[in-house]
Amino acid sequence: MATRKAPQQIKKEILDFLFEGPKGVNEIATKINSNWPTTNSYLEKLKEEGAVNEILITDKMKVYRRTDDPVYYSIPFSKDIRMKTLYILKEIEQKWKKEKMTKLSKTALQKIGVDVIKSCKLDLPVLNFHYGMTTCASFDSNNQSILSLIEEPEDKSEIINCIKKIFENKKHTGIAHEEKEYQYKKENMTFYSSKEKLTRLFLFLNKNKSANREVNLEIQKALLDLSLNFPLKLEKFYLDFENFTSNAQITLLNPDNSIQNLEIIKRTLDQLWDKLTTFTLFNDSEYFIDKEKKQLFEQIRELNLNFKEMDYKGYIEELESAAQETNPFEIKIPQDDSSKDIQKLILEGLENE
């Protein structure tokens, strides 16, 4: 006679299954060998407990995920990808702790993880995200529930050897900003380096709380550097980006620019960066998505990119307003020879309209 499963056991089965990625109610029902209403009621209970939430709701389906899903945006990578990536991160963190007697920052852990994946040519996603290249998951050694689910992969020894080699070359310091710099330089990520420079300037500003001409100039230069390094692969966002940089430049060129305006520039840049790097994260992920999960992947992508777009709109409008407080005719166009050449050429173009 089949024994009836206890509710706690069913909930655990659901959570363990969701560790493999977001799932629809039907998929979960099949897995736990139950019907739709019962499964749905368990999911509702888990939702009340804060253990799961809906990632997608349409007329036809509901898709759930664990609230502690370690994969960014709960992108539906295969179980193998999730497991292997988390295994690598876990091993790196443990080895670091053992050898260096310190805890690795999340950024540093990601940078070493990426190095392991790339050096050993492991077929795992490396994604361009907010702080450069990352693996597809974030690792939290305090989450016992996740830790207990990480299985050893078949190519465990190869991975361990790889981690060993990366540790031996002593290129990693474990310090977040140094790890970022190391990766940006190694991978020739000039757009990220320029953004990092700007971030530091804004941090400096935050500490000093005073806007002065020198800081304005430094930010202007860093913004120009960011424009020059704008990557072709983000071209579809160029007009947004240009709108941001030109409004920021106008605000910065105002000799009476205030600290408040600099904060508006910073906030807008952060939102824009979030939008751009969320786009690249999904783009880089696409290749690794199994055919049967493509539709779900596209829905998650669309949802998140739309959210980012909505968030960004509010910020850019605020920056535009700040820029409009400046009379652009009070800002003088440089009067050197190159400036004259440029204007002359623009006017010649205009005359040929």
Add this chain to the structure above:
Amino acid sequence: MRYFLDMNLPIYFCMQLGNFLEKKAKIFVENKKEHLFLLCDYVTSVNLPKWIKRQKAILFEFNQKVQNIDYALFSSEQSKILFLQDKILTNRLILSYEKTKEKKQFIENINQIFSLLQARISYFIKKYIDTIVIPISEINFELKSCLFTWLDAPNDSDAKTIASAIQEHNHNKLIIITSDKRDWTKELLEEVHNNSKLKKEYPSLPRIEYLQDYRVS
């Protein structure tokens, strides 16, 4: 007096080169006083934004090329909106950059000028334009087609802008001000009266004044 402005005038006004037409545009605007300045909806909603967008694409191409010598000019999606004259301008900007010794300064200048130009045009419209006239949807197709046919170099933008001026003049008299002596001519406007239907509809035609000849009255 009500002046109907051609698109080029605000752009000349926004420059800081000191050339003849820029100076004339500045004198014209500075003497606005009680005069009213009009721009048509087609210019503010379509033609100027399109021109600005093309300038942004030119800047994009320039920045990509100076940053990466291997970048194939006009290979971006942006560049698809560029006209032949825009591509010539891009190439000339790059040639100018290659010739200059002050490369860093050139890059700073070009980025600053393109940003400022856009901001100045928006500011100009807000500060100096009194009325935006003739919604695009109300441009008389027959009138526009007639102008398009007789323009020396057939150009849809010019035809729509001049049609807007003639239609607005029909409501309330105005003077067209332009620097385009080749295309915006009295003879072109008179072609409208060679069409009996249009002549009946638009019995009076606006006068054209050229920025080159502008004198403070």
